[in-house]
Amino acid sequence: MSNASFWRGVIPAITTPFRADGAIDHAFLAEHARTLIDAGCVGIVPLGSLGEAATLSFEDKLAILRTLVQALDGRAPVIPGIAALSTDEAVRLAREAAAIGCAGLMVLPPYVYSSDWREMKAHVRAVIEATPLPCMLYNNPIAYKTDFVPEQIAELAAELPNLQAVKESSTDVRRFAAIRSLLGERLDLLVGMDDAVVEGVAMGATGWIAGLVNAYPKESVQLFELARDGGARAAADLYAWFLPLLRLDTVPKFVQLIKLVQERVGLGSEHVRAPRMALVGAERDAALAVIERAIAAHPGR
Numbered sequence: 123m124s125n126a127s128f129w130r131g132v133i134p135a136i137t138t139p140f141r142a143d144g145a146i147d148h149a150f151l152a153e154h155a156r157t158l159i160d161a162g163c164v165g166i167v168p169l170g171s172l173g174e175a176a177t178l179s180f181e182d183k184l185a186i187l188r189t190l191v192q193a194l195d196g197r198a199p200v201i202p203g204i205a206a207l208s209t210d211e212a213v214r215l216a217r218e219a220a221a222i223g224c225a226g227l228m229v230l231p232p233y234v235y236s237s238d239w240r241e242m243k244a245h246v247r248a249v250i251e252a253t254p255l256p257c258m259l260y261n262n263p264i265a266y267k268t269d270f271v272p273e274q275i276a277e278l279a280a281e282l283p284n285l286q287a288v289k290e291s292s293t294d295v296r297r298f299a300a301i302r303s304l305l306g307e308r309l310d311l312l313v314g315m316d317d318a319v320v321e322g323v324a325m326g327a328t329g330w331i332a333g334l335v336n337a338y339p340k341e342s343v344q345l346f347e348l349a350r351d352g353g354a355r356a357a358a359d360l361y362a363w364f365l366p367l368l369r370l371d372t373v374p375k376f377v378q379l380i381k382l383v384q385e386r387v388g389l390g391s392e393h394v395r396a397p398r399m400a401l402v403g404a405e406r407d408a409a410l411a412v413i414e415r416a417i418a419a420h421p422g423r
Contacts, residue, residue, distance in 0.1 A: 128199065128226060128256055129287040129310040130328045131164035132346045134335040135172040135203075137381055138186065140393040146182060147391075152193035154336070154390065159198045161339035164329075166190055167228055170203040171265060172333050172377055176233055177395040180211070184218055191223040199225030203260065207233050209245045213252045220253040227257045228289065228331075236267035239274055246270075250282050258287035262314060265291070272300040279308050289314040289331050290322070293372075298325035316371035320357050323349040333371040336390065337383040338364070341421075363421055366412050375401065379409055386413050 136155060139147040155166050168186050169175040175183065183202070190200045202219050204227050206212040216227055229249045231242055250257045259278065263269035269292065270278075279285055290297050291314030298311050312329035313322035319330050323346065335342035345364060348357040370379040377394060378401050384390030392400050401409055 128165075129258065129312060132162065132330050132332050132335060132339075132343050133165040133167055133201065133312070134158045134163050134339070134342075135167045135170040135331050135333055136190075137336050137377070137384065137390060138168070138173045138175075138178065138395075139390055140395055142393060144393075144395055146186065148185070148189045150390070151186065151189050155190050155193050157389070158335065158339050159194060162343035163198070163335065163339060165199040165201050165225075166194065167201050167203060167331055169205075170228065170260075170331075171262075172336075172371075172380065173203065174377060174395055174398070175203055175205060177398075180215065183215060184222065187219055187222045187224055201226040201228055201258070203228045203230055204249050205230035205233055207235075209248050212245070212249050216249050216252040216255075220255050224255065226255050226286075227253070228260050229257050230260045230262075231266045231268040242268050242270070243274070243278065246278065247282065250278075250285055254284060256284050256286040257282075258289055258310075258312065259285060260289045260291070260314070261297075262289075262291035264293065272297060272304055275301055275309070276304040279305055286310060287312055287329070290327075291315050293318065295321045295325050298322060298327060302326055316368035317365060319346060319368070320349045320354050320361050324354055333376065333380050334364070334367050334383065336380055337387050338367070339389075360421060363416065363419055367416050370409070370412070375405075382406075382409055383413055386410070386417070 139150045141147050169183055202224055204212050204216050229246050261270040287310040289312045310328045312331050313319045313327045314331050316333050330346050332342050345360050381392040385392045
């Protein structure tokens with residue numbers, strides 16, 4: 123697929139559904155992926171931070187990819203996050219993903235270890251070169267302690283033709299302009315933080331790797347399309363309603379929070395895999411207050 127069609131639109135970072143015993147609920151995973159695509163999303167990103175990938179075994183990851191590829195059956199691309207403790211394991215995962223039938227890859231820095239540009243470049247280069255699949259670099263310095271600055275992204279783009287996109291989650295929307303000034307239209311730029319989607323689109327983002335979309339898929343697609351087609355003014359009312367929920371994507375317990383929203387609206391359960399635990403007490407009450415206000419004020423009511 124070309125840059126023009128592959129990375130444009132809302133692409134959910136899908137949550138990994140667990141049963142109460144911690145096992146992956148593959149039946150719901152397949153159903154949920156189809157629900158997201160039916161709502162207008164253009165692809166699925168499993169095995170990301172929101173997918174609790176660091177708690178998944180290698181075989182868990184492959185099983186999830188098989189389920190999603192089979193469930194979507196060519197309707198939309200499956201674009202797994204590729205992250206591991208070692209470069210060798212990340213390369214192996216990328217190759218297995220390609221063999222299973224995934225259509226692209228979201229390439230992350232390694233888990234835990236954060237170092238200098240020489241080492242990080244070698245890592246992501248090895249993963250991107252492991253397959254011919256189109257790749258998106260994921261830049262999230264807050265979560266992964268590695269910051270791919272625009273000049274480094276330009277260096278990778280010059281050397282790696284199958285690097286097609288960047289998921290930019292530095293929270294600095296000026297990065298979009300900086301990347302564009304160096305690369306023009308060479309890469310598609312995607313928003314990676316839910317509460318910056320309208321701002322990111324205004325700065326030239328062509329896609330959104332979204333989190334709250336797991337609970338509100340139609341609203342997420344509508345928000346993105348309003349921002350893309352009509353600008354911030356056109357999206358203002360829907361964005362104002364959605365923002366308290368979108369901000370749940372930006373805090374350490376974002377997985378628990380998004381899954382709680384999913385459960386509350388009937389699109390999933392709040393089961394997480396340890397060391398994460400479901401929210402309790404005042405923290406849970408505060409989250410539910412935000413969620414209930416949003417439900418009560420939903421623009422479709």
